[in-house]
Amino acid sequence: MSTLGETLMQAPRRRPVLTLLGGAVAWLALYLMLEPLSFALVGLLPLDPTSHLAGALQFFLYDTPKVLMLLVGVVFLMGVVHTFVSPERTRALLAGRRLGAGNAAAAALGVVTPFCSCSAVPLFIGFLQAGVPLGVTFSFLIAAPLVNEVALVLLAGLFGWRVALLYLAVGLTLAIIGGFVIGALRLEGGLEDWVRDLQNQAPATTAGATPTWAERLEGGTRHVGEIVGKVWIYVVIGVAVGAGIHGYVPQDFMASFMGADTWWSVPAAVLLGVPMYTNAAGIIPILEALMAKGASLGTALAFMMSVIALSAPEMIILRRVLKPRLIATFVGVVAFGILLVGFVFNRVL
Amino acid sequence: MKNIKVLGSGCTKCKVTAEKIRGRADALQVDVEIEKVEDFAKIAAYGVMATPGVVIDEVVVHAGGVPSDAAIDGWLR
Numbered sequence: 001m002s003t004l005g006e007t008l009m010q011a012p013r014r015r016p017v018l019t020l021l022g023g024a025v026a027w028l029a030l031y032l033m034l035e036p037l038s039f040a041l042v043g044l045l046p047l048d049p050t051s052h053l054a055g056a057l058q059f060f061l062y063d064t065p066k067v068l069m070l071l072v073g074v075v076f077l078m079g080v081v082h083t084f085v086s087p088e089r090t091r092a093l094l095a096g097r098r099l100g101a102g103n104a105a106a107a108a109l110g111v112v113t114p115f116c117s118c119s120a121v122p123l124f125i126g127f128l129q130a131g132v133p134l135g136v137t138f139s140f141l142i143a144a145p146l147v148n149e150v151a152l153v154l155l156a157g158l159f160g161w162r163v164a165l166l167y168l169a170v171g172l173t174l175a176i177i178g179g180f181v182i183g184a185l186r187l188e189g190g191l192e193d194w195v196r197d198l199q200n201q202a203p204a205t206t207a208g209a210t211p212t213w214a215e216r217l218e219g220g221t222r223h224v225g226e227i228v229g230k231v232w233i234y235v236v237i238g239v240a241v242g243a244g245i246h247g248y249v250p251q252d253f254m255a256s257f258m259g260a261d262t263w264w265s266v267p268a269a270v271l272l273g274v275p276m277y278t279n280a281a282g283i284i285p286i287l288e289a290l291m292a293k294g295a296s297l298g299t300a301l302a303f304m305m306s307v308i309a310l311s312a313p314e315m316i317i318l319r320r321v322l323k324p325r326l327i328a329t330f331v332g333v334v335a336f337g338i339l340l341v342g343f344v345f346n347r348v349l
Numbered sequence: 350m351k352n353i354k355v356l357g358s359g360c361t362k363c364k365v366t367a368e369k370i371r372g373r374a375d376a377l378q379v380d381v382e383i384e385k386v387e388d389f390a391k392i393a394a395y396g397v398m399a400t401p402g403v404v405i406d407e408v409v410v411h412a413g414g415v416p417s418d419a420a421i422d423g424w425l426r
Contacts, residue, residue, distance in 0.1 A: 087398040087413070114413060118360035119399045121389050126398035194390055226414075317358070320389055 012221075016213040031069050038062035060243035067157035067235050071150070072224055078149045079223025082114040083216040087123055094140070095131045099183045102136040107175035110143030117145055117279075117314065121321055128191075131200045135183015142334060143175035146309050150231060151280035158238055158288055166345075167301060174305070174337040181333050190326025231281035238285035241292065265299045266342030270335055273306025277313050280304075298345030305338045350380045351425070356392045356402035357385070363401040366415050370403070373421045381425070 011019045038061040047054040090113045094106055115123070120141060127137040147168055156164035188196065211219070276283075283304050290300050315327055322330070353370060357363030367383055374381040386392060386404075395404055399413030405424050 091398070114399065116360075116362070116399070116413075118358060118362065119413065121358065122356075122392050122400055122402075123398045125389060125393040126396070129393065129396075198393060222414075 012217050013214045016217050020217060027069065027073055031066070034065050034069070035062055056243045060239055063157070063239045063242065064236055067154065067239060068228070068232060070157050071153050071231070071235065072228055074149050074153045075227045076220040076224050078112070079220035080216045081112055082223065083211050083219040085109065085113050087113055087115075087119075087126065090140075091127050091130045091132060094127065094136055097133065097136050099133065099135050099180055102133060103139040103176045103179045103183070106132075106136045106139035106179060107143040107147075107172045110140045110175060111147050111149075111172075113140075113144065115144040115148075120145075120314065121317055124318075124321060125195060125198060128195065128199045133183055134188055134191075135179045135181075137179070138182045138330065139175045139179025142178050142309060143172060145280075146175065146305060147171035148280060150227060151284075151308075154231075154235065154238065154281060154284045157235075158242060158284060159291075163297070170301070170341050171305070174309075174334070174341065178330075178333045178337050182329060185329065187326050187329060190323045190329070192321050192323060195321045231279070234281040234285055238288050241285055241288045265296070266302050266339055266346065269299050269303035269342065270306040270310075270338050273303050274310050275312050276307045277311040278307060280308055283307050296346050298342040298347075301345060302338050302342030305341065306335070309334050309338070350382055352382050352384070352406055353424075354384045354386050354404040356395060356397050356404060357387065357400035358389065358392075359385075359387050360400065362415050366401040366403065369415065369418070370421055370425075373418060374425055377422065377425055379425045 011022075038058050041061055042054050042058045043049065045054070045057070047057070090109045093109065094102060097105060124137060124141060127140065128134065132140075152164045152168060155167050188199070191199070287300050287304055290303070291297070310331060315331070318327055318330075355363055355367040355370070357366070363385070367385055370381070371383055374383075392400070392402065395402060395409050397409060397412045401411075401415065402409060402413075403411040403416060403424070410424050411420065
């Protein structure tokens, strides 16, 4: 037994590709068993299988592990992807790009480059130092926190793939156009002077060694530990809220003021989101509750984007590198984009 | 004595990193001086884009995320 355990423990180092394949097969087998398992578990309880309670319980017992497994799988893959795209490499790809194509590349790279909101300012300076244009840098800074694998998996798991894809498309568009507009306004004068002096100064590069596949897999595992360890509780809460309303007709308690027919619901949602500061995972249970109460999708997504992309604490940090004029422009452009998203979705869907 | 700088704007990960290095240095009985650098201009001067960054005797050895025990031991030896 101990030798088998040791063999399994050492497998990622000795046979990384084989371990990855084995892990994927085990993951899939377990994933396919979740639904029958949830029914079997509920069947063991002394409940009428057609009752609301049994339905809600089965939903909870199926959806919680389902979303958590999706999260583990996708976050692991992203952890591996992160070993290919360091901020340094992304910066090198974006240096000297023109507005337009550069903004699109920056938004896309913002999704896959490892990013932590506490590194936003060093990253911002590092990009400008290497000659990444201001507007292109902003596309990256808008996309990176807004569109990430955690938000997408949770949206897909709780609201379906259509909502997740819509969010991806809208988030990327907002980042591309927002950055493009800021770039076109030529606001380099809005940088604090010391930051401006650093612009286009080739920085000292810290090129690391190319990681081995074993190290890439370790990167994936580490990322799962960091991310899933932090957000699992939001998944459980989110699914529990969903299970609580499962099978019940949504109340229209909040529909009167967060529904699609109320024009001011979108601006109100954006304003409400600014002082709130949480990550994509924390906002999703709230979103579920809002939509269960009859809030429309456009209003709910506008609220989510405002909480993530426009937060008061982040503005205070950015103030150390940007003059108030540039911060105001950034907030104005992003807020306008989010408003547009909310209005269009409320009208179209 | 090694001079160790932890670069970062006072986020949790930066604090954890500094404490972890202190812990490993005590365990290995290495004499170190740990300094926290929170000034963005100074962080930029080291070319670090992801915090926490770790600088040992003016050489950047790490950027982004809390370093592992094994990595820290490698720097201290």
